Amino acid sequence: MAEFIKIYEENPNAKEIKKVIKVLKAGGLIIYPTDTVYGLGCDINNIKALERVAQIKGVKLDKANFSFICHDLSNLSDYVKQIDTATFKILKRALPGPYTFILPGAKTLPHPFKKKKTVGIRVPNNNIALEIVRQLGRPIISTSIRDEDEIIEYTTDPELILEKWDNLVDLVIDGGYGDNLASTIIDLSEEQPIIVREGKGSLEIF
Template sequence: MAQFIKIYPENPNADAIKKVVDVLKKGGLVIYPTDTVYGLGCDITNTKALEKIARIKGVKLAKANFSFICADLSNLSEYVKQIDTATFKILKRALPGPYTFILPGNNNLPKDFKKKKTVGIRVPDNSIANAMVQALGNPIVSTSIRDEDELLEYTTDPELIYEKWDNLVDIVIDGGYGDNTASTVVDLSDGEPEIIREGKGSIDIF
């Protein structure tokens, strides 16, 4: 049985965040709000948890394209190769916001991502997600919860999410209604921005 925890985005309760982070540290899976659709996440350094998410999504961990949820741009240098000024300006303009940026990974990637040449980075404009990452001390790996049948209320209403995911995860955070549009994915790994998927984030800023 998953715990169902209400956290208010205006002022995320520190005790509630700590409870979530304790579960993440023990290898638990958490469904939490972002500035787009609700995300399914775990601690980026926990192999068992990463494998659980890959199983739920029906992919092999080595082939999975999960995003790293970071609290701010300073997290990036830990996992991303040196980026040029033009790329940094784009990131600074767009983040925090509803974008996933694909960037060249460096040698510090956690062991399960070592073989990846690129990583997807998110800095969501959501106080709950940011508080979780800051309290955890490293990024959360994340994938959005999408419904095969595209019944959108299942991905936007936390109570329905809880009903559906209760046996698969350890915590479902109720941070209010989610969005039903995923992030805009932009590939910056070659310097020039390439739009991979148009989502909630406007592409006019590129």
């Protein structure tokens, strides 16, 4: 049975956030709100938890394309190779916001991601998600809980999300109704930006 806690985005309660951190540090899986679709995530450094997420998604961990939810751009160099000024300016303009940026992966990536040439970075415009990673002190990985064939309510209504995911995860955060539009994915790992998926984020950031 998953724990179900209500956290308000305008002012995330520190005590409730601490509960989330405790679950993450113990290797638990959480479902949490972002500025787009609710996400399924875990501590980026916990291999067992990462493997559980990969299993739920039906992929091998080393083949999984999980995004990293970061609090801001300050620790980017731990996960991303040196980026040029133009790329950094795009990131500064767009984040926090509903974007996933694909960037060249650093050699210091956590073990399961070592062979990855690129990583997806998210800094969502959502205080709950940002406060979780700020207090954890490192990113959580993120993968959308949305299924193309699914009834929308099962990915936007926290109570229905709990009903569906109750036996798969350890904690579900009720951060209000979620969005059904995923993030815009932009690949900045090559010479020119490539729009991989057009989602909620506007393309006027260039």
